[in-house]
Amino acid sequence: xxxxxxxxxxxxSTKALVIDESHASEILTCHSCYADAQIDIExxxxxxxxxxxxxxxxxxEVLKKISLDLGTDKMAQISKIGICxxxxxxxxxxxxxxxxSFSTFIEPDDVSNLITWxxxxxxxxxxxxxxxxxxxxxxxxxxxxxxxxxxxxxxxPEFLMKYDCSGxxxxxxxxxxxxLAEPIMSTQNAASWGYFDSHAKTWDRKVMELANFPxxxxxxxITPCTTIGQLKNCLHGISDNATVMVAMGDMQCSVMSCRIxxxxxxxxxxxxxxxxxxxKQSDQSRVKPDKEEIGRLPNPVIKVPYFGDYDLMASASLxxxxxxxxxxxxxxxxxxxxxxxxxxxxIYQHLLNNNPDPNLQGSIMNFVPTLNGERHQPEATASxxxxxxxxxxxxTIARSLARGILENLRSMFEAGVALDGIRHLWxxxxxxxxxxxxxxxxxxxxxNHVTVSFDRNADAAYGAAxxxxxx
Numbered sequence: 001x002x003x004x005x006x007x008x009x010x011x012x013s014t015k016a017l018v019i020d021e022s023h024a025s026e027i028l029t030c031h032s033c034y035a036d037a038q039i040d041i042e043x044x045x046x047x048x049x050x051x052x053x054x055x056x057x058x059x060x061e062v063l064k065k066i067s068l069d070l071g072t073d074k075m076a077q078i079s080k081i082g083i084c085x086x087x088x089x090x091x092x093x094x095x096x097x098x099x100x101s102f103s104t105f106i107e108p109d110d111v112s113n114l115i116t117w118x119x120x121x122x123x124x125x126x127x128x129x130x131x132x133x134x135x136x137x138x139x140x141x142x143x144x145x146x147x148x149x150x151x152x153x154x155x156x157p158e159f160l161m162k163y164d165c166s167g168x169x170x171x172x173x174x175x176x177x178x179x180l181a182e183p184i185m186s187t188q189n190a191a192s193w194g195y196f197d198s199h200a201k202t203w204d205r206k207v208m209e210l211a212n213f214p215x216x217x218x219x220x221x222i223t224p225c226t227t228i229g230q231l232k233n234c235l236h237g238i239s240d241n242a243t244v245m246v247a248m249g250d251m252q253c254s255v256m257s258c259r260i261x262x263x264x265x266x267x268x269x270x271x272x273x274x275x276x277x278x279x280k281q282s283d284q285s286r287v288k289p290d291k292e293e294i295g296r297l298p299n300p301v302i303k304v305p306y307f308g309d310y311d312l313m314a315s316a317s318l319x320x321x322x323x324x325x326x327x328x329x330x331x332x333x334x335x336x337x338x339x340x341x342x343x344x345x346x347i348y349q350h351l352l353n354n355n356p357d358p359n360l361q362g363s364i365m366n367f368v369p370t371l372n373g374e375r376h377q378p379e380a381t382a383s384x385x386x387x388x389x390x391x392x393x394x395x396t397i398a399r400s401l402a403r404g405i406l407e408n409l410r411s412m413f414e415a416g417v418a419l420d421g422i423r424h425l426w427x428x429x430x431x432x433x434x435x436x437x438x439x440x441x442x443x444x445x446x447x448n449h450v451t452v453s454f455d456r457n458a459d460a461a462y463g464a465a466x467x468x469x470x471x
Contacts, residue, residue: 002021002077002078002079002080003018003019003020003021003028003070003074003077003078003079004018004019004020004021004024004078004079004080004081004082004465004466004468004469005017005018005066005078005080005081005082005238005242005465005468006018006019006081006082006083006084006253006461006462006463006464006465006466006468007059007062007081007082007083007084007173007461007464008083008084008085008250008253008459008460008461008464009055009059009083009084009085009086009169009170009173009250010035010085010086010250010460011086011116011117011118012034012035013032013033013034013035013058014032014033014035014055014058014059014061014062015030015031015032015033015062015459015460015461016030016031016032016059016062016063016066016461017029017030017031017066017459017461017462017465018030018066018070018074018078018465019462019465019466019469021079021080021469024465024466024469027462028069028070028074029066029069029070030461031062031065031066031069032062033058033061033062033065034058035050035054035055035057035058036054037050037051037052037054037055037058037114038050038051039051039113044121046119046120046121046123047115047119047120047121048115048116048118048119048120048143049113049114049115049116049119050113050114050116050169051113051114052091052106052111052112052113052114052169052172053105053106053111055114055169056102056103056106056173056176059102059173060102060103060236063235063236063238064236066236067236067237070237072237075236075237075238076237076238076239078238078239078242079239079242079243080242080243080244080245080468080469081177081231081238081242081243081244081245081468082245082248082253082464082465082466082467082468083170083173083174083244083245083247083248083464084170084247084248084249084250084252084253084460084461084463084464085168085169085170085173085247085250086116086117086168086169086170086250087117087168087188087189087192087249087250087251088116088117088141088143088144088145088168088192088193089114089115089116089117089119089143089145089148089168089169090114090115090145090148090149090166090167090168090193091111091112091113091114091115091166091167091168091169091172092111092112092160092162092163092165092166092217093106093110093111093112093163093165093166093172093175094109094110094111094162094163094164094165095164095165095181095182096110097110097111098165098175098176098179098180098181099179099232100176101233102176102177102233102235109162111172112159112162112163114169115143115148116143117143117144118143119142119143119148120142120143121142121148121151122141122142122143122144122147122148122151123142126142126147126151127140127141127142127147130147130150130211131207131210131211132207133194133195133197133204133207135197135198135199135200135204136191136194136195136196136197136198136204137191137196137198137302137303137304138191138192138194138302138304139194140194140195141194141375144192144193144194145166145168145192145193145194146193146194146195146208146213147194149166149213149214149217150211150212150213153212153213153214160214160217164216165182165183165217165219166183166217166218166219167183167185167189167219167247168185168189168192168193168247170189170247170248171183171184171185171189171219171247173247174228174244174245174246174247177229177231177232177235177244178228178229178230178231178232178244179229179232180228180229182219182220183219183220184219184220184221184222184228184246185219185220185221185222185246185247186221186222186223186224186226186246186247186248186249186305187201187221187222187223187224187305188224188248188249188252188304188305188306189247189248189249190203190219190221191249191304191305192249192304195207195208195211195213196221198303198304198305198311201221201223201305202221203218203221222246223246223305224245224246224248224252224305224306224307224467225245225246225248225307225308225467225468225470226245226246227243227244227245227246228244228245228246229243229244230242230243230244231243231244245464245467245468248464248467249304250460251274251276251304251312251314251460252304252305252306252307252312252463253460253461253462253463253464253467254266254268254458254459254460254463255276255278255306255312255314255458255463256307256463256464256466256467257456257457257458257459257460257462257463257466258426258428258456258457258458259456259466260277260278260426261278262277262278262279262280262283262310262421263421263422263423263424264277264422264423264424264425264426265277265422265424265425265426266425266426266428266458267406267409267425267426267427267428267429267442267447268428268429268458269320269321269405269406269427269428269429269430269431269432269438270320270321270429270430270431271320271321271322272316272317272318272319272320272321272322273316273317273319273320273321273405273406273409273429274314274315274316274317274409275314275315275409275410275412275413276312276313276314276315277312277313277314277417277422278306278310278311278312278313279310279311279313280309280310280311281309281310281311282309287303287313287416287417287418299376299415299416300315300374300375300376300377300412300413300415300416301313301314301315301412301413301415301416301417302314302315302316303416307467307470308470313413313416313417315409315412315413315415315416316375317374317405317408317409317412318370318372318373318374318375319369319370319371319372319374319382319405319408320405320409320429320431321405321429321430321431321435321438322372323369323371323372323382323401323405324398324401324402324405324431324435324438326371327397327398327401328344328347328348328351329344331347331351331394332344332347335347348435350394350395351394351395351398351437352435352436352437354395355395355396355398355399355436355437356395356396356399362390363388363390363391363396363399363400364386364388365384365385365386365387365388365391365396365397365400366384366385366386366400366404367382367383367384367397367400367401367403367404367405368382368383368384368385368404368408369382369401369404369405369408370382370408374412376412384397384400398437399437399441402435402437402438402441403441403445403446405438406438406441406442406445406446406447407446410446410447419449422450423450423451424450424451424452424453425442425447425450425451425452425453426453426456427439427442427452427453427454428454428456428457428458429458432454433454439454
């Protein structure tokens with residue numbers, strides 16, 4: 001018997017948990033730690049960078065908590081480690097420091113800041129100047145590793161000259177844990193960087209040569225769930241013979257945690273929203289072909305490597321639960337003009353407790369929720385239309401907004417994947433737990449043609465541990 005450790009290195013926090021490889025549904029202990037790693041870069045409001053040493057410190061802090069829970073004997077029984085993390089972003093390091101203890105502070109000249117997926121230094125004009133890969137599952141965008149490296153090569157070549165390795169933050173952590181001489185990346189993280197051919201499982205070198213890409217920064221790419229090495233040195237009681245998997249994508253691990261099979265999908269609704277399903281790589285029957293039409297919007301559905309011989313089809317909306325929160329904040333600000341002491345909780349209570357039954361409501365009001373635009377349509381705006389006199393009350397508008405957020409995500413997904421093959425939907429995320437309007441609209445209106453369950457959570461750390469168990 002052994003235990004499995006899963007670690008998720010998020011944008012704002014680190015989470016780790018341990019499961020029993022014989023009873024994977026049982027989580028023995030779980031801890032998270034806020035990573036105060038954001039760096040304020042003066043004069044560069046569009047930059048988004050994080051302190052790598054602080055991220056490593058947060059991992060050590062979480063593992064200390066795990067160790068206190070489990071004790072020395074059980075920590076020594078951790079046999080496999082699965083790690084995932086925020087995708088798209090990149091950092092740089094020198095090979096000769098990689099064997100330092102994982103708790104050792106690394107000088108800035110040996111490891112750069114993490115340039116995150118939120119970085120916006122690659123503006124529209126710069127992205128438009130780069131060659132387009134026809135084999136990459138994702139269109140190159142600001143915050144993507146390949147775009148960031150090309151921007152640095154053009155604007156800060158002296159910066160790149162200090163380093164000889166690059167990867168995502170999870171790739172870097174795996175390299176440190178295993179003392180890898182060269183960085184190794186999974187197909188999942190490679191696809192998130194752009195310029196990667198997921199079908200051939202190789203970088204699109206022809207296009208990258210056209211862009212004059214510094215090829216020596218490209219990590220070697222292997223399939224997910226592959227053992228990358230053994231832990232070097234005892235880490236918070238974990239034996240140094242524990243095996244470490246190649247770093248995985250947090251999106252794939254979140255879906256993995258729901259343990260879905262073909263014919264099922266996962267909708268994750270929190271601040272933003274995602275809808276995902278898995279398809280056999282040999283099965284293209286439900287994939288809608290792209291139409292090369294002038295003025296047509298980019299396909300909002302991406303197809304990226306999942307696990308085994310499966311692809312993950314996913315649409316990701318920038319307009320999730322945060323849009324509903326914006327609506328509540330607006331109501332609070334309005335109400336405070338007449339009742340200064342009203343609270344957010346009171347607004348939510350009024351909207352949720354006084355809302356009409358969805359089956360009795362005859363409203364055809366349509367709320368287009370794209371307040372934040374979308375990645376495939378950044379200029380999109382929000383609107384409210386088809387309003388009847390009977391709709392002019394806050395609870396009805398709130399229900400229409402909840403429905404609109406879900407319908408927007410569904411319409412994005414349907415642009416690339418036929419929904420007729422989906423029989424069951426797993427609904428995850430804090431918005432469903434806190435807001436009954438989302439649950440009711442999902443079941444009764446937006447996805448009333450499939451069965452819906454709310455009893456699973458999309459947890460990337462848990463998915464990373466499960467993926468380690470797959471090997």
